[in-house]
Amino acid sequence: MEEKMNFILLVPILFPVIAGVFLVWKREFRKRRNLLWFVGTALLITGTFVAVNLMGGERRLTAFYLTKELPVFFKLDALGRLFALLVTLVWILAGFFSFEYMKKEKRETRYYGFYLITFGVLLGLDFSGNLITMYLFYEFMTLASLPLVLHSQTREALMAGLKYLFYSFCGAYLALFGIYFLIRMGNTIEFTPGGVFESGFLAEHETLFLVITMLLIFGFGVKAGMFPMHAWLTAAHPVAPGPASGVLSGIIVKGGVLALIRVLYYLIGPGFLSGTRVQKIWIILTLITIFMGSMLAFREPVLKKRLAYSTVSQVSYILFGLAVCERSAFEGALLHVVAHALIKVCLFLCAGAIIYRTGCKRVEELVGIGKKMPVTLWCYTIASLGLIGIPPTSGFVSKWYLGMGALDSEIPIFSWLGPMILIISALLTAGYLLPVTMKGFFPGEEFVCKREKEPYLMTAPLIILAALTLFIGIFPETVLTVIRTISGVCI
């Protein structure tokens, strides 16, 4: 690739940020339609830029230097491509869903402004080529998504927003402690598959690196909602407007996952982690989170909160896959990143559509919802089956790989305890997701209602997301080939 074309890498990052800042600054549009045209075009143009980038070969770009040893550096590698594609897809779909959903909300311009800014920041996170660049975008991801949480400005939203902020920064600073050390100790901070440290060097400073790794796991684990730092997630995600909760729960938590993959598999190296106490502690924490998240979701009556607890549990599936440090578990984790993102966004959008149409927030109010909004509930059901892991959906494939990976690994106890907890949690998942479907489609004999209108701006994204869940489940090879190129170089 020619050197001079590399600046293209910056365009999809800067364009939505600039468009978003413009919206925030402008505050009001005279006509709502103009706003929607603006946002829609911005989303699609960004999508095109991302596509141009993804199609091209490898690009590298050093934008500028913070200090001599801290270059802000972008690189497009396979992992970044996967995440960028996912972000773009979900962002555009949820964006179009917002056009209908946000009709009933105030301060729309500001919402779209920060929605676009967050889009650009996430792309920046995906394209980051070294540690400091990633940390930069990681912090800005928190800051840019905060207004989405605060949007309704109710007391609840404000408290949730502050909670989100404090947990996130707590995590970011824990991680920063490790980052300082990685920058000082390593020869380079550029992400290199398989790690940048020599094993001899790691063995020499083993205690120090174990502490660093633990801190990094805890720090970035906060964003991924890992026990014991998960409390913010169930407060912050449900209070946001429907589509925003979707992207928060589906995509932004994956920021933590991406950061963990980057530092563990691209800097420290997976070889260092496997077999250590830190790995065991991490596995235990993820398993606790998986189980606890499902249990809490099971007894939660408010649908959006239930979905948020489900996120807590499901993201730890991914973390479990990463913690095992085994090839097919790693592949399963990446596949679950894709699967969970699509499914969770779909579920949250369904919840949003239901709230938008009927105002019902609690699960027991949803009796007969399948009669009122059949398309929505069908999509909900397909996505639910995906989350439970029933073939032929994407969730099944990813969980299969996770389970196989865990069984193949030679970690005592956890190689069988892990898959067992995955299965128990799947059962619980069925327990908390499917009642909505059952009550919704089979409300009982005496139930009468008329069908609600389901606007196509809402149903189309839902159908696409549900269809993708099925598609990946039936043709997993499409995604797996990409994932194999990543895992091939990392482990």
Place this chain on the structure above:
Amino acid sequence: MNAICLLLVVLIPPLAGAVVALAPWRRRTHWMIFLEFAVVVNSVLVWLLLFNRPADTLTLIHFTGELSIAFRLDGLGTVFAGLVSFLWPFATLYAFEYMTKEKHERVFFFFYTLTYGVTLAIALSDNILTMYCFYEMLTLATVPLVMHTLSREAVLASRKYLYYSIGGAAFAFIGMIFIITYGDTTEFLLGGVLNMVKVGENRNVLQFIYFLTFLGFGVKAAVCPFNSWLPQAGVAPTPVTALLHAVAVVKSGAFAILRVTYYSFGTDFLRGSFAQSAVMAIVMFTIVYGCSMAVKETHLKRRLAFSTISNLSYILFGAVLMTPLGLVGALSHMVFHALMKICSFFCAGAIIHQTERIYVHQLDGLAKKMPKIFGIFTVSALALMGVPGLCGFISKFNLASAAIESGNLLSYFGIGCLLISALLTAIYMLSIVVRAYFPAEGFREETLEGITDPNWMMLVPLIVFVILIVGFGVFSAPLVTLFKDIAGGLF
């Protein structure tokens, strides 16, 4: 340039101030223009001196033997003099607008400008005696500024300020005597001037004396437990709190500590001693203590004052690492903190000036009425937290890498303290930002009728500072290189 200019820059400000106070001015505008002109000329002169450094020492009074009052410009002095002379014209401009609502303006400006000269004298001091003299004089020159409103609160605050500072100076005096007795010379030389033959058996005594001297100068730098004067002195008009209690006075304390640590006692003598551990423990405690108190405080200016306490100890943390890199960290935080804190203080002042609101909970929804002020405040808040891309990150990074490099286990905990403090900073700064931009439900906008951004005299300094905060955040290489040269004795 001729060394006599060193005297000139110290004398111009007091003279100009005296003219303002004593001459019969017809109109306010006239003396304003005169004073601003004098201050700008003086600053230009200082900057000319910095770039064409006079090589020789200017001895004013020669008492006896080694004791003399003399000026010389060296690396460390360059940084402090450059910083002070850059900020002063802007602060004066800001003060003109701010002081329109206060009485005894001309007396105020006399002492305000007098302080400029005294602070420069501290920066340019050639030996410890000169520094000590001007250090005492700084206390006396600033007491009338704290007392300015003559309210009971102000009188009490200034009395406390006086007692603390004079008491601290007494400790510093002891240190000075020991340096004169045990040193080869009283001049400041990088690496220290202690004569090891004279010291002989008394190493421990001298290390203890260093500890006392640290505490003595530490009073102005507000180390725990001598910090309570600083928040109380916040009753002074904002230009005083912003420039003197965030930059000139308190940083004179930090500057004096840098001088005695690196240039008098010498780091080789102190490193690894109990004195180092003791002062580091104090500094680390202050870092966390200041931030915790800031979180608790609801008075806006006092909150910022507590934040200053914590941030000053960042500088001292770099100082007591006692390595060249530590000095780099200390210097960079000295400069960057000055920019960030003066910026946030000026915003607070602008809010007080425009709305007369002084408590954090009164700031609900103000951002809509004062978008420029709050935009700038947000940037300074993010910079103080250490978000990458803004200058606060650079100095914290320098401090942390110095701590790692020093290999001192206690300093690893110091990094922990820095990060805890960063988290607390996020809490106390962003809760203001969130409040101002996202007022909770039930907030009535009519209560803010008629509030606007202040005029250009307040905005221009703020805009300059904010540009520098961002500018140094993304490109700090030349400045950090300069600091490295200074710490290496090359400059």
